Structure formats: structure tokens, C-alpha cells
Amino acid sequence: MMNRKMKRLRTVHFVGMGGSGMSGIAEVMIGLGYKIQGSDIRMSEQLERLKALGAKVFLSHLPDNIKKADALVVSSAISSNNCEVVEAKKKMLPVVARAEMLAELMRFYYSIAVSGTHGKTTTTSLISTLLAEGGLDPTYIIGGCLKSSNSHAKLGLGEYLVAEADESDASFTHLKPMISILTNIDFDHMSTYEHDKNKLYSGFLSFLHNLPFYGLAIVCLDDPGVKEVMPKISRSVITYGTTDKADIYAKDIHFSESKTSFEVYRKNKNKKISVELNLPGIHNIQNALAAIAVATELDIDDKSIIEAFKNFSGINRRFxxxxxxxxxxxxxxxxxxxxxxxxxxxxxxxxxxxxxxxxxxxxxxxxxxxxxxxxxxxxxxxxxxxxxxxxxxxxxxxxxxxxxxxxxxxxxxxxxxxxxxxxxxxxxxxxxxxxxxxxxxxxxxxxxxxxxxxxxxxxxxxxxxxx
CATH class of the missing domain: 3.90.190.20 (Mur ligase, C-terminal domain)
Structure with a gap:
């Protein structure tokens, strides 16, 4: 149902709608009752799906495309010289970044945002799967196609929204979630941060400090970059990793082709969890531990956690x-x-x-x-x-x-x-x-x-x- 705070926003035009982050937001907004249209330079599976759901798709960028739009949402891949963007500014229409639109949607939910240079899509997918198995029916917006739903996004009936927080253009600082996950910090998209490590770290800290004072940061203790910023995080923190110094950690790890099994220990719980995961590698154990930290915070029972991992069918193009x-x-x-x-x-x-x-x-x-x-x-x-x-x-x-x-x-x-x-x-x-x-x-x-x-x-x- 369309939120009454945004009811003046009837028709929204997405410039670069075929992008994974853009198409997910568009799909959720269609479900909420907004009239969605958008442009891109070629047809894709995501655009075909949106078209089937009722979106109007333009396979070119033209000023005429936006004549019925109330606002534009613009992909970070789109230049400010794009003719649709220029036309919108002439008409004094709101032109917002993808992350700004996501931030507005998140305001109406108990929101969970996943940040980090690597592992965002897998971690977001695992969290969404655990919340669904726990009966919380989340809304999610993911940068990859979740095989179980064959989609980048789903509008749930529950109070939770799970989404990726994109650091590539520093737009993740628009987001104001209740729980933030930080998987790792590595050097990528450094032109955004003027090739300065300290500015990169400051960007992630700004994102974490968008949490309310009662919010929760869940961070990976295995990662050197995360450990470097941890002393500066002024919010409640739960750590996870493969070291027993973490609040939630994995032991007794076994690999067999694309399957992984391990024991999970939580310092605030006496009972360990035996996990079987349909993903290989230490990095995916870390992603799973982040999801377990969220599930534990939201009081999802251990049986649901175990079942969710056992039945997780993966994401397209992620191993x-x-x-x-x-x-x-x-x-x-x-x-x-x-x-x-x-x-x-x-x-x-x-x-x-x-x-x-x-x-x-x-x-x-x-x-x-x-x-x-x-x-x-x-x-x-x-x-x-x-x-x-x-x-x-x-x-x-x-x-x-x-x-x-x-x-x-x-x-x-x-x-x-x-x-x-x-x-x-x-x-x-x-x-x-x-x-x-x-x-x-x-x-x-x-x-x-x-x-x-x-x-x-x-x-x-x-x-x-x-x-």
C-alpha cells in the first residue's frame, strides 16, 4: 500500500532502470502502488520482469519520456548531462539518487542495511532468507537475483526491510537504518574518496553513525579495515568472525565442494548451532555469521536459522x-x-x-x-x-x-x-x-x-x- 506521506508521488521515472539496484527499488514501489516507468538503452531480464509487473519501459533516453513523471530516480551510472535529467531540472521536478529513494522507503520500515566492499549481496540474501524462514516476511532489495524468488526484490507484509548499502559513490550515507552490517573495508572505488584511505574509512563511519543512538552495528572482527575503524564507532556493536574473540564465531569448519558445515557459538547464548551452508569458503562463513547475528537480535529461533541455511538456493552469479x-x-x-x-x-x-x-x-x-x-x-x-x-x-x-x-x-x-x-x-x-x-x-x-x-x-x- 502506498505510504500516505509520499502520496503526492504518483508517477516515478527511473533513469537507468535496468540496473540491479534500480530495478529492485522499482519492483518494490510497483507493489506499493506507485506508477513506475523508466528508461535504459537495452532490454534485460530485469526490465522484462518490471514490464510484466506493469512498469512502462523506454529503450532510449528522450526528454519526452518524462512528460508524465512527478519525480526522477537516477542511477549512479547516469551522467548529469542525460537529456531526461536535464529536462526534469528544466521542469523543476525532483531528481534524486537511487540511494536517496531507497532511504525514503527505509524510513517506513525497521530497516537493515548491509555495507562493505565485498559480500553485500550474499549477506543481504542470507539475512532476507533467515527473516523469511523466521516468519517475518521481510521486504528486500538485493544487488543480485535471489534464486528462491527469481528476483532482486520482494515486497513483504512484515515490518522489516533488508537492503544493500552501496559505498561506490558514497551514497550509502543517505541511509538511516536500525541495524547496519559492515562486512569488510577494502580499497575500491577510490576516486570517490579522493584516493585517501582515511576518507574511505570516514565514509563507512558516517554510514554507521547514521544509526540512531539505540541502533546496532554488526561488524566482522576478521577484517583488518573493520578493526581499524572499530574504536571510533559510537554505537552498540556486535562482532562476528572466525576468531573466538568475536561475539558470534564459527568453529569446527568443514568444506566439501560447494557445501560448508560449522558450529556457531554466541557469547550471549549457551547453546551452539550446527550449520550446513550451500556456499563454500571462509568469506561465506563470515557472511552467514552476519546473518545469524541479525537473526539472533530479532529473536528468530535456532531451528529457523538452521532450516534457512539448509534450504538456501543461492544467488545468480555468486559462486x-x-x-x-x-x-x-x-x-x-x-x-x-x-x-x-x-x-x-x-x-x-x-x-x-x-x-x-x-x-x-x-x-x-x-x-x-x-x-x-x-x-x-x-x-x-x-x-x-x-x-x-x-x-x-x-x-x-x-x-x-x-x-x-x-x-x-x-x-x-x-x-x-x-x-x-x-x-x-x-x-x-x-x-x-x-x-x-x-x-x-x-x-x-x-x-x-x-x-x-x-x-x-x-x-x-x-x-x-x-x-
Whole structure:
């Protein structure tokens, strides 16, 4: 039901509506009774879903698109020179950032916001799943597609809203939740913070201090960046991690392919929980512990926590495993992951090694953004040397201009100069098919990673491989 405080807002136009964060907000607002329309440059699954739900979709940016709009919500990927934005300002219409619109929705709920450089989508998904299993029927807005609902978002009937807090443009400081989670702090999107570590840390602290004085910060004690800011957090704090110094911690950890089991101890509870999780890796144990901290705070019973994890079906492109993919030499395991930062790549590689032992790993990686590649060049070189075979594409620009001497080929050359590895450069994803056909053998693992169009390529790949 439309909130009466926002009833003057009848028709809302989303500029860049196909983005994962934008489409989720749009879907929730459709459910609340708002008339939603939006523009983007190409059709996508998210836009098809919104269209089926009643949204009007424009596949171009034109001033005429907004003639019936009461307000514009603008993706961070959209320039201030966009013709729809310019037209809205001429007409004196409100133009708000995605995070500002999310903040307005959150005001009407008991809101839970998940921040951190890595793990936001998985943690938000796990929290939403635990709240649903606990009978709280939450509203959620997630940066990935939750398999159980086949959607980025859902309008629940309960009082809770769970959402990601995006630090990439510092817009997460608009949000004012009741519970904030901080998974980790790493160096990414540093141009937003003027390449200053202290400004990055200050951004996360500002987000945490948007909590009311009676709010709760749930933070990962395993992370060095989090530990550095902890003494400055002036709100109630619960810690989680794999160390017994944390308030909520995991012990007796066992990995088996994509499944993980562990015991959870909570310092304010005498009873431990035995958890089975359909996700691999230490980083996903940490994500699960954050969700358990929220569930415990909201008095969700242990049985519901255990059942939620056991039945969790995952998120698209977050360690998505396809077994028995046919190649010329037999069967391989295909793993697809959205990770595109060196820390995420290393966590995924380590998760595979923990779950699958010494099986040979081939990584097909598509770097994402020239600026990120430049800022983390040496880290990329180091982590991409950790696999048995690397196939590297050209950088996916994501709208950025090329930067001199920063390319897929320059990464390849630096790896060759600093190790005995012999990575393979391909000019296109299509070109990688021949390399995979020639080099990936029966029983091996093929890992695809990146945030660009490799995400759609993975759907076609099994049919392109020799069988």
C-alpha cells in the first residue's frame, strides 16, 4: 500500500532502470502502488520482469519520456548531462539518487542495511532468507537475483526491510537504518574518496553513525579495515568472525565442494548451532555469521536459522556451480562468479581449493573498468597468478575511457615477467572458447569471473564447447 506521506508521488521515472539496484527499488514501489516507468538503452531480464509487473519501459533516453513523471530516480551510472535529467531540472521536478529513494522507503520500515566492499549481496540474501524462514516476511532489495524468488526484490507484509548499502559513490550515507552490517573495508572505488584511505574509512563511519543512538552495528572482527575503524564507532556493536574473540564465531569448519558445515557459538547464548551452508569458503562463513547475528537480535529461533541455511538456493552469479558440463575430453565443473576485485578473486580461488582439493583450475577473467585495473594492478597480477591456467580478456570498460598502458595484455606481460606462469590473452570472450576446448580436460574446474558481459556469455558457453 502506498505510504500516505509520499502520496503526492504518483508517477516515478527511473533513469537507468535496468540496473540491479534500480530495478529492485522499482519492483518494490510497483507493489506499493506507485506508477513506475523508466528508461535504459537495452532490454534485460530485469526490465522484462518490471514490464510484466506493469512498469512502462523506454529503450532510449528522450526528454519526452518524462512528460508524465512527478519525480526522477537516477542511477549512479547516469551522467548529469542525460537529456531526461536535464529536462526534469528544466521542469523543476525532483531528481534524486537511487540511494536517496531507497532511504525514503527505509524510513517506513525497521530497516537493515548491509555495507562493505565485498559480500553485500550474499549477506543481504542470507539475512532476507533467515527473516523469511523466521516468519517475518521481510521486504528486500538485493544487488543480485535471489534464486528462491527469481528476483532482486520482494515486497513483504512484515515490518522489516533488508537492503544493500552501496559505498561506490558514497551514497550509502543517505541511509538511516536500525541495524547496519559492515562486512569488510577494502580499497575500491577510490576516486570517490579522493584516493585517501582515511576518507574511505570516514565514509563507512558516517554510514554507521547514521544509526540512531539505540541502533546496532554488526561488524566482522576478521577484517583488518573493520578493526581499524572499530574504536571510533559510537554505537552498540556486535562482532562476528572466525576468531573466538568475536561475539558470534564459527568453529569446527568443514568444506566439501560447494557445501560448508560449522558450529556457531554466541557469547550471549549457551547453546551452539550446527550449520550446513550451500556456499563454500571462509568469506561465506563470515557472511552467514552476519546473518545469524541479525537473526539472533530479532529473536528468530535456532531451528529457523538452521532450516534457512539448509534450504538456501543461492544467488545468480555468486559462486554458481554447474556440474557435469560436457567437453571433448569428458565432464568438467563450471563455476560462475561476479567477483571482479582481487580480494574477491582470491576468496573464490581459495574456496575452490578448500572444497575441491587439488583439482586443476582454469580461470577465465574479464577485468572490469580501466580505473580499477590501474589502481589495483599489482594486486591483480599477484592473485591471477594463483590458478593453474589463466585466460584473460580485454578490460570491460563499463563506460570509461581507455587509459594508456592499462590493458588485459599489460596484465599478461607482468604476470609472465614475475612468475613462471604462461597466461593466455584473448581479444574477445568468443575467442576463449577455442582455448577452453583445447586446454580444459575431464574432471577439471573452469571458473569464470567478472562483472561485464561475461555474465551473459556464461549462459551460452556450455553449448559452445566441444562435446
Amino acid at each position: 554458481q556451480v554447474t556440474k557435469n558440463v560436457t567437453v571433448k575430453d569428458g565432464k568438467i565443473t563450471l563455476i560462475d562468479d561476479y567477483g571482479h576485485h582481487p580480494t574477491e578473486i582470491l576468496a573464490t580461488i581459495n574456496a575452490i581449493k578448500s572444497g575441491w582439493g587439488s583439482k586443476r583450475i582454469t580461470l577465465l577473467f574479464q577485468p572490469h573498468r580501466y580505473t580499477r585495473t590501474r589502481e589495483l594492478f599489482s594486486e591483480f597480477v599477484e592473485v591471477l597468478s594463483q590458478v593453474d591456467q589463466l585466460i584473460l580478456t580485454e578490460i570491460y570498460a563499463a563506460g570509461e575511457e581507455k587509459i594508456d598502458n592499462i590493458s588485459g595484455q599489460s596484465i599478461i606481460e607482468d604476470i609472465k615477467n614475475k612468475s613462471s606462469k604462461r597466461p593466455i590473452f584473448v581479444r574477445s570472450l568468443q575467442e576463449s572458447v577455442d582455448v577452453i576446448n583445447r586446454t580444459v580436460k575431464n574432471g577439471e574446474i573452469l571458473l569464470l569471473m567478472g562483472a561485464g558481459d561475461i555474465g551473459s556469455f556464461v549462459n551460452d558457453l556450455p553449448d559452445l564447447l566441444d562435446s
